[in-house]
Amino acid sequence: MMKSRVVPCLLAAAAACAAALLLWALAIRFPGPLTRALSPVQVSPWEMGKAAFFPLLAASPLLWRLEKGGSRGGLCLMALTGAVLALALTYAPVPPAAVAAMAIGGAAALYGLALRRVxxxxxxxxxxxVALAVAYILLTILPPGGGIFLARDDVAALAAIPF
Structure with missing residues (x-):
């Protein structure tokens, strides 16, 4: 019984990581508005949220199919959770790809443990x-200049305060 819950979540997490890798590769190879809207442009909390959100959204139908049903609301909540986890992990001292992988894995595990029961x-x-997807697209085209939109290296709050 445990195997039937774990395997679909692991496969969905692997598919989401593969989708994230593909989106990053496409953004590097073909820099354009579409690839910038779907993959991170810089290492900021907002952009790293995109690194987990869109791949988890793409892996949701696979998880739905592997589970032969489930919770549609839980799948949406899984994608939202991945974005929030990536946003929270951006300032961890790990590479950006590891942040995305940890957020994707964490969201898939949370779906397997609790969100599938939503x-x-x-x-x-x-x-x-849908609102977050639209916000990611619009705020990639016209990004604000502060807060969670700043690159990880540009955040002045992490510097020493001179007094």
Whole structure:
């Protein structure tokens, strides 16, 4: 019984990591508006959230198929959780690819443990997922100049305060 819960989540996490790698490779090879909208442009919390959100969103149908159903709201919540985990892990002293992999793995594990049991109307989770996708696209085109949009190396709050 445990095997049937673990294997789909592991396969979905592996597929999401492969999708993240593919998106990053496409962004490097073919820099353009579409690849910039779907993959990280710099190492900022906002951009690293994209590194986990869109690959988890792409792996959601695979997880749905492997589980032969499940929670659609939970799958949307998994993608949102991945974005939040990547946002939180951006300032960890690890490479950006490791941040994305840890966020994807954490979101897939959380789905396997708890989020797959999310029941009820999935509409609020759909709306939040679509809203975040639209926000990622729009705020990649016209990025604000501060807060979570700053690159990890440009954050002045991490520097010493001279007084």
């Amino acid at each position: 029941s009820g109307d999935g509409l609020p989770w759909y709306v939040l997922t």
